[in-house]
Amino acid sequence: MEKETLVRLPDLGWRDLRPLFTGRSACYGGHSYGPGARPYHLVHFIVSGSGILRMKETTFHLHAHQAFIIAPNELVYYQADFDDPWTYEWIAFDGTRAADLMSQLGFTFPMIVSTLTQSDFTDVDGQLTLMRQRNHKSAFDNLQDQSALFVILSTLAQSVRQTREPLASKDGGRAGSYVDQAISLIGQKYNSDLSVEGLAADIGIDRSYLSTIFKRQTGLTVKDYLTSFRISRSQEILFTTDCPVTQVARMSGYNSVSYFSKAFKRQMGMSPNQYRRWRRSRLARGGT
Numbered sequence: 001m002e003k004e005t006l007v008r009l010p011d012l013g014w015r016d017l018r019p020l021f022t023g024r025s026a027c028y029g030g031h032s033y034g035p036g037a038r039p040y041h042l043v044h045f046i047v048s049g050s051g052i053l054r055m056k057e058t059t060f061h062l063h064a065h066q067a068f069i070i071a072p073n074e075l076v077y078y079q080a081d082f083d084d085p086w087t088y089e090w091i092a093f094d095g096t097r098a099a100d101l102m103s104q105l106g107f108t109f110p111m112i113v114s115t116l117t118q119s120d121f122t123d124v125d126g127q128l129t130l131m132r133q134r135n136h137k138s139a140f141d142n143l144q145d146q147s148a149l150f151v152i153l154s155t156l157a158q159s160v161r162q163t164r165e166p167l168a169s170k171d172g173g174r175a176g177s178y179v180d181q182a183i184s185l186i187g188q189k190y191n192s193d194l195s196v197e198g199l200a201a202d203i204g205i206d207r208s209y210l211s212t213i214f215k216r217q218t219g220l221t222v223k224d225y226l227t228s229f230r231i232s233r234s235q236e237i238l239f240t241t242d243c244p245v246t247q248v249a250r251m252s253g254y255n256s257v258s259y260f261s262k263a264f265k266r267q268m269g270m271s272p273n274q275y276r277r278w279r280r281s282r283l284a285r286g287g288t
Contacts, residue, residue, distance in 0.1 A: 007132045008240075012142050017095040019149045022131045026087040027051070027080035034077035035220065036232030037187070040094040041102065042070045043152070045116075045124055049086035053078045053112075056179075056218050060112055062086075065121050067113040067156060071102075073187035075218070075229055089128045093149055105157040113156055120155050127152055178203055179217040182210060183225075190229050191253040196222045230254070231267045238276040245272045 006023035020040055024047075034054075050063040054077040062068060064086070070076055072094070080086050095101075116124070127148040134141040181203050186194065199222065200207040214222050234252035237243060246257045254260035264272050 005132060007136075009131070009145055010136050010142055012146070014146065015095060016097040017093060017101060017146070017149065018098075019091065019093045019131075019145050021092040022090065022128055024087070024089045024128070024132070027085045029080060029082040029085045031085065032077065032079035034232070035075050035225075035228040036077075036235070037073050037075045037229050038070070038092070038236055039072050039233065040092050041072060041098055042090060042092045043156070044068050044070075044088045044090045045121070045128070047087045047089060047125070049084045050081045051079055051086045052081075062112065063115075065115045065118075067116065069102075069107060069111040069113070069156075072099075073229075075183070075225060075232075089125065091128060091131075091149065091152060101153070105153060107157070116155075124152055124155055175213040176217065178205055178210065179214055182214060182222065183218075186226055186229055190226065190233065191251055193255075194226060194253070226253075227263060227267070231264055234260070234264060234272065235268075235275065235279075238272055239279045248272060 003026040004023060005025075006021060008021055009019045011018070027049075045067045046062060046064050048064045050061070053060040053062055053068055055074065060068070068078075131145050131148055134144065136142060136145070182199050185199055185202055196211060197207050200210040203210065211222060214220075214225070218225060220228070230252045234248050237248045237251055238245075241248075243251070245261070249255075249257045249260035252260065254263070261271055264275070268275055270278065
């Protein structure tokens with residue numbers, strides 16, 4: 001569980017770079033997210049406490065005044081420490097130029113930013129706090145949100161020593177490349193009729209070999225990875241749209257709404273409609 005403040009930012013129609021959400025979560029011990037993937041860039045700033053971030057076969061142990069950046073469609077898992085759970089703030093954004101901008105700024109994924117200076121962290125915290133407090137009813141407020149996002153990314157890129165921790169590949173470069181291709185294809189085709197055989201054929205390798213190296217690299221079978229990816233994507237659709245569950249199922253790659261509902265409840269412990277109500281009940285400005 002967590003105590004959460006979350007603000008959805010208005011859509012200004014700017015497609016190059018678009019801030020979407022900002023929020024703050026005070027997590028209870030052991031609270032976790034994932035494995036899941038989101039369709040936008042997401043930057044977390046750890047205010048206090050500690051936790052772990054897991055991607056593929058690598059676990060990162062993180063603490064206060066660090067930041068971690070997650071790319072769109074990256075399947076990740078993160079968890080608050082049981083004894084010293086973290087509180088973090090975040091900003092989510094997308095846009096047609098977002099990936100190019102992140103590349104130009106030198107960010108790779110997952111990007112772990114070593115401890116920010118007190119001054120830099122205070123600046124970022126101030127920008128995010130103001131974003132959550134604005135009423136977002138005027139063009140001036142909305143323009144300030146856009147400006148704040150540029151300031152935050154600039155602070156990360158220019159004022160902080162960046163620590164890149166490579167994801168090790170026990171199978172060597174070629175196997176890692178095959179797994180990366182499979183993950184990329186899942187991100188592109190998750191809402192179609194995907195199979196291990198089809199993925200292997202697209203990559204040009206044997207099905208059993210793909211299954212072996214995929215499990216070794218990610219800790220999940222291809223099927224489990226695809227299910228986690230689809231369910232996490234459906235969470236975003238349920239939360240951010242009013243699409244009926246039948247449409248959410250199709251958009252997430254499920255032809256049968258009953259099968260989707262069973263898979264969703266098995267992973268989330270509640271039905272899609274219950275999740276939508278629960279998630280939206282936590283949406284507040286200045287509350288938890």
